[in-house]
Amino acid sequence: MIPEFLPLIGGLILVLTVASTVAGLLRWRAGATPTLTNLTDRINAWWVMVVVLTIAFLFGMNGLVVLFALISFASLREFVTLTYTRRSDHWILLGMFGIVIPFQYWLVWTEWYGLFTIFIPVYCFLLMPAFTALHGDTESFLERIAAQQWAVMISVYCVSHVPALLSLNIPGFEGRKLLLVAFLMITVQGSDVLQYIFGKLFGRRKVAPNVSPSKTWEGLIGGLGSASLLGAALWWLTPFTPVQAGLVAFMAGSMGFLGGLVASAIKRDQGVKDWGHLIEGHGGMLDRADSLVFSAPIFFHTVRYFWTV
Amino acid sequence: MSQFPPILSRLLRRVTASALAGFAWLVTGVRPIWSGSAPSSRQRIYFANHASHGDFILLASCLAPHERMHTRAIAAADYWGATRLRRFVAEDLLASVLIERNWAGQSEKPLDIMMHVLEQGDSLIIFPEGLRNMTEEPLLRFRSGLYNLAIARPDVELIPCWIENMSRVLPKGEFLPVPLLCRVVFGAPLAVEQGEDRHAFLKRAHATLLALNPRPARDA
Numbered sequence: 001m002i003p004e005f006l007p008l009i010g011g012l013i014l015v016l017t018v019a020s021t022v023a024g025l026l027r028w029r030a031g032a033t034p035t036l037t038n039l040t041d042r043i044n045a046w047w048v049m050v051v052v053l054t055i056a057f058l059f060g061m062n063g064l065v066v067l068f069a070l071i072s073f074a075s076l077r078e079f080v081t082l083t084y085t086r087r088s089d090h091w092i093l094l095g096m097f098g099i100v101i102p103f104q105y106w107l108v109w110t111e112w113y114g115l116f117t118i119f120i121p122v123y124c125f126l127l128m129p130a131f132t133a134l135h136g137d138t139e140s141f142l143e144r145i146a147a148q149q150w151a152v153m154i155s156v157y158c159v160s161h162v163p164a165l166l167s168l169n170i171p172g173f174e175g176r177k178l179l180l181v182a183f184l185m186i187t188v189q190g191s192d193v194l195q196y197i198f199g200k201l202f203g204r205r206k207v208a209p210n211v212s213p214s215k216t217w218e219g220l221i222g223g224l225g226s227a228s229l230l231g232a233a234l235w236w237l238t239p240f241t242p243v244q245a246g247l248v249a250f251m252a253g254s255m256g257f258l259g260g261l262v263a264s265a266i267k268r269d270q271g272v273k274d275w276g277h278l279i280e281g282h283g284g285m286l287d288r289a290d291s292l293v294f295s296a297p298i299f300f301h302t303v304r305y306f307w308t309v
Numbered sequence: 310m311s312q313f314p315p316i317l318s319r320l321l322r323r324v325t326a327s328a329l330a331g332f333a334w335l336v337t338g339v340r341p342i343w344s345g346s347a348p349s350s351r352q353r354i355y356f357a358n359h360a361s362h363g364d365f366i367l368l369a370s371c372l373a374p375h376e377r378m379h380t381r382a383i384a385a386a387d388y389w390g391a392t393r394l395r396r397f398v399a400e401d402l403l404a405s406v407l408i409e410r411n412w413a414g415q416s417e418k419p420l421d422i423m424m425h426v427l428e429q430g431d432s433l434i435i436f437p438e439g440l441r442n443m444t445e446e447p448l449l450r451f452r453s454g455l456y457n458l459a460i461a462r463p464d465v466e467l468i469p470c471w472i473e474n475m476s477r478v479l480p481k482g483e484f485l486p487v488p489l490l491c492r493v494v495f496g497a498p499l500a501v502e503q504g505e506d507r508h509a510f511l512k513r514a515h516a517t518l519l520a521l522n523p524r525p526a527r528d529a
Contacts, residue, residue: 073488077338077488077489077490078490080487080489081474081489081490085477087477087480090480090483090487093487094485094487097487097488271524276338276490277338277340278338
């Protein structure tokens with residue numbers, strides 16, 4: 001086992017224990033208000049998520065590939081459910097679940113970088129509309145193929161960059177690449193949580209009032225600032241120096257914020273509040289993963305460009 | 310009826326029902342939305358929109374396991390009784406009740422068959438459109454069986470159930486389901502009002518069911 005693994009898990013358990021205790025105290029003092037009930041649900045879901053991630057980590061590449069393929073499945077299901085499809089799209093949709101997800105994660109697993117990076121944005125993006133056209137149903141054609149492409153882009157392509165971090169060849173960092181995954185997950189999800197906390201405590205001025213009422217400048221600045229400090233403090237998990245780790249965490253958190261913003265815009269357009277109900281207190285899988293979706297590919301390519309040979 | 314001994318047939322049914330409910334959850338993450346009624350062990354007639362063979366499985370998997378064993382779907386004899394395999398699936402695995410859609414007097418009267426099931430104390434699932442809806446219309450005109458049942462057994466609760474998205478998961482003619490999220494919305498019980506005739510009741514039942522759709526389809 002990697003020596004950094006135990007302090008990492010210990011730290012997460014400590015943070016969650018503190019969170020559960022604080023939420024318990026707040027409920028004891030203020031009673032079960034909707035916000036506090038939701039907070040407790042969220043913290044409980046975090047316990048489950050940390051346990052699931054830990055188990056996946058113990059199985060290394062195999063564990064992460066399986067876990068993130070399932071996350072892609074759940075995300076794609078939520079995305080496609082919300083978009084407009086027609087009866088004639090049946091086989092394309094089946095292919096997205098039955099071929100695109102397994103093949104993309106097989107590419108991650110075999111570390112075939114060349115095809116991994118173009119399979120969806122080149123082959124799927126050209127062939128999926130071609131099959132749809134061959135089928136002959138032109139009703140809302142552009143809207144349907146655009147939704148299909150964006151669905152696999154968000155739910156499969158972007159998400160698959162998380163386990164793909166294990167295929168990067170970083171000199172002097174051999175055998176510890178799982179920690180890079182942990183660093184990305186902790187800083188991005190930590191940034192979400194910190195933005196939520198700063199927003200709830202100090203939030204006044206909305207960043208994009210037409211898109212999301214819960215995203216405020218106070219939450220954004222406080223959350224991103226503290227997430228960057230968190231990233232810098234976790235530099236020992238990474239091949240980065242503390243300053244680099246802080247900058248990378250800032251970038252990942254910023255992309256995460258934008259991911260959440262885009263997800264909110266899509267949900268608003270489709271007239272729903274949450275993507276689904278998979279994770280108690282959070283909503284659907286995409287409600288939790290939207291920030292990771294935007295940050296993972298950028299994080300992947302930043303590390304690949306500056307730190308690999 | 311089933312050609313197996315009762316114990317074996319019950320076991321077969323129980324295993325099939327649990328396996329199908331599990332499968333339905335894996336594919337569609339199906340959730341019941343109780344909006345106007347609540348889960349109950351009362352005898353009921355659930356009536357729902359129909360677009361796919363998966364409809365009955367989805368609805369049944371939203372019921373408690375005990376209720377599921379006492380709830381039987383009405384299926385078309387001309388389709389499900391057409392081959393030995395279909396009859397085995399419908400009657401032995403799913404414990405459906407087969408009735409003739411275009412009854413012409415040779416076999417037992419459809420209403421009598423349904424009444425017989427109700428007399429045994431079981432609940433019913435019926436699809437009053439009478440066939441799987443293939444049109445762009447969200448809900449076809451209702452057949453009159455629903456009214457006849459409501460008049461004959463006013464003590465049995467009539468629950469409207471809107472099954473969401475199932476026509477996208479498994480359209481008519483396809484055999485592989487696309488995984489999409491589904492919900493089943495259970496509405497408030499419906500009863501025939503004083504002096505309400507067949508036509509008015511069916512129209513009201515139709516409107517009530519349609520109003521349960523949580524995301525009315527956009528104009529295609």
